[in-house]
Amino acid sequence: xxxxxxxxxxxxxxxxxxxxxxxVMAQDHSQHQHAPAAAxxxxxxxxxxxxxxxxxxxxxxxxxxxxxTDPPKAKPRSAHDHSDMGHALPAESTPAAEVDxxxxxxxxxxARVEPIVPIPExxxxxxxxxxxxxxxxxxxxxxxNHYLLFDRLEAIDLDDGTGQAWELQSWVGTxxxxxxxxxxxxxxxxxxxSANLEALYGRSITPxxxxxxxxxxxxxxxxxxTWAAFGVQGLSPYKxxxxxxxxxxxxxxxSANLEAxYELLLTNRLILQPLVEVxxxxxxxxxxxxxxxxxxxxxxxxxxxxFTRRFAPYIGVVHxxxxxxxxxxxxxxxxxxxxxxxxxGLRIWF
Numbered sequence: 031x032x033x034x035x036x037x038x039x040x041x042x043x044x045x046x047x048x049x050x051x052x053x054v055m056a057q058d059h060s061q062h063q064h065a066p067a068a069a070x071x072x073x074x075x076x077x078x079x080x081x082x083x084x085x086x087x088x089x090x091x092x093x094x095x096x097x098x099t100d101p102p103k104a105k106p107r108s109a110h111d112h113s114d115m116g117h118a119l120p121a122e123s124t125p126a127a128e129v130d131x132x133x134x135x136x137x138x139x140x141a142r143v144e145p146i147v148p149i150p151e152x153x154x155x156x157x158x159x160x161x162x163x164x165x166x167x168x169x170x171x172x173x174x175n176h177y178l179l180f181d182r183l184e185a186i187d188l189d190d191g192t193g194q195a196w197e198l199q200s201w202v203g204t205x206x207x208x209x210x211x212x213x214x215x216x217x218x219x220x221x222x223x224s225a226n227l228e229a230l231y232g233r234s235i236t237p238x239x240x241x242x243x244x245x246x247x248x249x250x251x252x253x254x255x256t257w258a259a260f261g262v263q264g265l266s267p268y269k270x271x272x273x274x275x276x277x278x279x280x281x282x283x284x285s286a287n288l289e290a291x292y293e294l295l296l297t298n299r300l301i302l303q304p305l306v307e308v309x310x311x312x313x314x315x316x317x318x319x320x321x322x323x324x325x326x327x328x329x330x331x332x333x334x335x336x337f338t339r340r341f342a343p344y345i346g347v348v349h350x351x352x353x354x355x356x357x358x359x360x361x362x363x364x365x366x367x368x369x370x371x372x373x374x375g376l377r378i379w380f
Contacts (some may be wrong), residue, residue: 057375093189176202184375186216186348193218195373201232208232210242225249228259228275239264246277252318255279271292284312301342305330319363321355334377342377345368 178200186193197214210232215225230244243260261275270292277285291305309325332346349366352360360367 052306056201063278068161121182124191141207174202175204176200179377179379181377182214182375184344184373186218187372188218191219203232206234208234208240210244224251232263236264238266242275246275247282252315257285266290281311283315286310299336301334301336303334303344303346305332311356316359319356319359321357321359323355324353325356326350330373332373341374344377345372345374347371348373 043057072209103329136306151331169255176243178198180196180198182195183199186195186197194217198212200211201208203209208231210228210230212228213226216223226246226248227248228237228244232240232242236238239262241260243263246257246259248255248257255275257279259275259277261273263273264271266272270290273287273289275287277287287309289305289306289307290305294302294304296302296357304329307328309327310323311320311325314322328348328350330346330348332344334342336342336346347370349368349370
């Protein structure tokens with residue numbers, strides 16, 4: 031009988047039993063078609079014991095329908111048997127201290143006791159080759175040296191013509207003791223307006239500074255006169271060349287000169303040289319047109335090109351101004367108290 035007819039017959043029988051009180055017909059399970067039951071676990075060829083069924087049913091003892099059986103006792107969650115589940119447990123690990131790294135290739139190679147190539151003994155021939163005899167003796171610089179520098183040898187463009195100016199310094203002696211000669215002056219319209227000459231003994235007190243003492247003679251302006259001179263000169267921090275000299279003259283006259291210059295290397299040959307010079311006097315000297323206090327100040331800026339260290343032409347600009355009584359004396363003479371001039375010249379040394 032096919033399934034639709036079976037369902038119809040069951041429904042009809044149930045209806046009759048409800049109407050007449052007849053017992054319900056038992057279901058004929060023998061006519062039902064079921065899939066063949068799986069082979070019992072005992073007959074399977076497996077290496078490990080089967081896991082306990084989850085539903086607790088014994089499917090090996092029914093012929094089409096499962097009958098309830100007593101469920102097996104489940105193992106606690108914390109006591110899972112991973113070997114029954116097919117998980118392989120790792121072998122017992124070896125402590126880190128017992129691992130043989132050398133056998134695994136991790137260890138460092140043993141240190142060599144002997145060199146790969148033995149070092150030969152040093153012989154007399156080796157010593158002779160290392161320290162040959164010199165064919166000549168040591169050469170020392172001459173004990174007495176000399177130096178002459180024309181720091182300024184220039185032409186000046188004046189308002190009503192041209193002029194000339196010079197400044198030089200020279201020394202002769204040793205590294206510690208030297209005789210210094212310094213001179214500077216100016217000429218305008220073919221006449222010498224100022225000129226002086228200094229002869230000083232210099233003693234080195236540090237690698238960068240000398241103390242000097244000697245005499246100075248002024249030829250112009252006015253009548254010539256002689257001064258006692260003493261001061262310091264050298265290279266200050268940040269490489270400023272500084273010369274500070276005080277003078278004591280006749281009748282208790284005093285004066286001082288302070289000069290500072292700096293060399294700024296734009297290139298190895300192109301050098302910019304700013305310069306500042308200040309003159310101070312203790313007393314008025316109307317005959318020379320000099321007043322007490324700050325007399326004059328000069329600021330210059332010169333740009334030179336060194337073909338060699340010994341020979342360098344330059345161009346520049348110079349500004350000079352008189353102060354105090356010196357400015358008053360110049361006004362009385364009809365001279366300007368300030369003046370700006372273009373200059374061009376040479377810087378040479380021997």
